[in-house]
Structure formats: structure tokens, C-alpha cells
Amino acid sequence: QICLSLVKLLFYLAHSPLGSIVLLDFQPRQFVMVDGNLKVTDMDDASTEELSCKEDNDCTLNFPTKSFPLKCSVVGKCEGINEKKNLFNAYRYFFTYLLPHSAPPALQPLLSDILNATGDLRYGINETLRAFEKILHLYKSGLYLQKRPLLLKDYISLQGFRTVEGEDYKCWPSYSHLGCLLSVHSAEEAAAICNSQLQCQSFIITQHRTWTGRPLASFQSSWTDLIPDTNAVVYIKRSASSGERL
Numbered sequence: 591q592i593c594l595s596l597v598k599l600l601f602y603l604a605h606s607p608l609g610s611i612v613l614l615d616f617q618p619r620q621f622v623m624v625d626g627n628l629k630v631t632d633m634d635d636a637s638t639e640e641l642s643c644k645e646d647n648d649c650t651l652n653f654p655t656k657s658f659p660l661k662c663s664v665v666g667k668c669e670g671i672n673e674k675k676n677l678f679n680a681y682r683y684f685f686t687y688l689l690p691h692s693a694p695p696a697l698q699p700l701l702s703d704i705l706n707a708t709g710d711l712r713y714g715i716n717e718t719l720r721a722f723e724k725i726l727h728l729y730k731s732g733l734y735l736q737k738r739p740l741l742l743k744d745y746i747s748l749q750g751f752r753t754v755e756g757e758d759y760k761c762w763p764s765y766s767h768l769g770c771l772l773s774v775h776s777a778e779e780a781a782a783i784c785n786s787q788l789q790c791q792s793f794i795i796t797q798h799r800t801w802t803g804r805p806l807a808s809f810q811s812s813w814t815d816l817i818p819d820t821n822a823v824v825y826i827k828r829s830a831s832s833g834e835r836l
Contacts, residue, residue: 591801593688594722595628596621596680597715604673604715609638612672616679626801641668651675651711653682658711673715681708692763696734700725730802732775741781745825752794752822753808754815759789761809765800770809773800777825780807784827792826 603611613620615635621628630636643649649660649668658678661669685708689701704721707713713721728734761770770787774780777795784790792813798806813826 591626592623592628593680593684594726595623595626596684597719597722599628599630600673600676600680601715601719603636603676606638610640610670610672611636611638612640612675613679616676616683618683638672641671642666643668651678653678670714674711677708677713677715677718678711681705685709694729694734696736697725697729700728726802730804732779735775735779738782740778741785742778742825744785744828745781746828748816748824748826750818750820750822751816751824752819753792753810753813753824754817755808758810758812759787761787765806766808771796771806772809773802773804774807775804777807777823780809781825783807784809784825790827792824794822794824797821 603613613630613636615632620630620632622631623629641649643662643666646659646662649662649671651658651660651668651671651674656678658674660671660674663669685705689705690698693701700721704713704718704725707721708718756768758769760767761772763772765771765773770790772780772783774783774795780793780795784793787809789811790809791811793807793809796806796808800806813824816824
């Protein structure tokens with residue numbers, strides 16, 4: 591969410607009515623999240639000036655660990671230098687820390703592609719935004735889910751109940767520090783996640799949703815502490831319930 595919001599902001603800056611705007615003091619502390627959108631807190635160090643040049647050698651974009659040769663345009667300006675400077679700063683201050691984590695395994699290669707392409711400045715802001723929007727579509731629609739055996743049949747569902755909330759086993763990347771709370775596309779995906787975790791014996795699809803509209807599922811190591819909840823459904827492994835009376 592943070593990276594996508596940042597890319598949308600940089601897309602606007604690259605195509606603003608004033609021209610391409612560069613953030614000269616590009617640091618994480620210069621941004622805040624407001625209603626799920628990233629905002630710049632200080633525009634004092636923003637500029638629409640693009641570096642003047644006489645030849646391509648005048649247009650090297652330098653960073654502490656990398657340098658990028660750019661073209662000198664016919665009007666004597668380094669082509670796209672503001673856009674590229676913003677994008678590489680987004681890569682080194684945000685993408686490298688946020689993109690490698692928390693995505694479903696099937697989407698991680700696509701995020702790695704964005705990471706590599708922006709780190710080498712092979713993508714401009716337009717290509718980067720399209721790549722992010724493609725991944726978001728796959729994520730929200732569930733199209734990233736690979737064909738796999740249907741696992742929900744291995745679970746018993748109890749309508750009108752949920753497990754007692756409390757501290758349980760931890761997982762990454764959980765939305766709760768007290769247990770294992772993950773976003774899922776469906777109960778079928780939740781069943782696959784539960785099967786992949788040795789501690790998991792049951793899960794519940796909660797009423798809470800993430801910014802993409804995906805429901806949160808709580809995975810637990812037991813199922814015996816049940817309480818009535820008309821809006822809930824508990825899914826229990828058949829193997830865990832064998833020998834027990836439901």
C-alpha cells in the first residue's frame with residue numbers, strides 16, 4: 591500500500607502542470623500516511639528545474655552506490671532526470687525495505703521484477719505504475735492463486751461460532767502481534783495456509799478487511815474454546831476433530 595501510493599504520487603509529480611517535479615530532500619521522514627495515501631509534508635525542497643547540459647557526459651545521475659548516464663536533449667536539458675531521481679530514491683528508501691516482504695509467494699517474483707527494474711532505472715514511472723497496478727489486480731481478484739488440490743474439504747465448518755480471542759502461535763507477516771492473522775482471498779486459500787503451518791488446527795474468517803477488501807483470517811492451534819457469534823464461521827481440521835465431539 592505504501593509503495594503503490596508513493597508511485598502514484600511520483601507519477602503525478604512527473605506529469606504535473608508545472609512540469610516534472612523533483613524532491614531534493616527525499617527522505618522517509620518527509621512523508622506521512624493520510625487516509626491510506628502517502629502525502630509529502632514539505633515541498634520547500636521541490637524543484638521543477640532540470641539539469642542543463644551541452645552533451646551526454648553532463649547528464650550523469652549520481653547516487654552513493656550507483657551512477658546512471660542520461661541523455662542530453664536538443665533543448666539542453668538532461669532528459670527525465672527529475673523523474674529518475676525520484677524513482678531511484680523511492681527504490682532505495684522504500685522499495686528495498688517493503689517489497690520483498692509480506693506478498694503471497696506467487697506474487698513475489700513480480701515484485702522482484704519491479705525492484706530490479708527500478709534499481710537499474712530500466713523502468714520509468716509510467717512502467718512502474720502499470721506494474722504495480724497489474725499486481726494489485728492479481729492480488730485483489732485472486733488470479734495469482736495457482737491451481738492446487740481443494741483443501742477446504744478436509745475441514746469441518748461450524749456456522750455461528752468463533753474461537754475465543756487470545757494469544758496463540760505467531761506467524762509472518764501477521765496483522766496481530768498476539769497470534770497469526772493474515773489476509774486471504776477466500777476460505778480455500780485460508781485452508782491452504784493452515785495446512786502449511788504445523789501448529790494450525792483451525793481458522794476463522796473474520797469480518798475485518800484490509801485496504802484491498804480482502805478479509806482477515808485468524809489461524810489458531812486449537813478449536814475447543816468456542817463462543818457463539820452469528821456472523822462467524824469456524825473451520826476445523828477433520829484430523830484435529832477426530833475423536834472429539836463437536
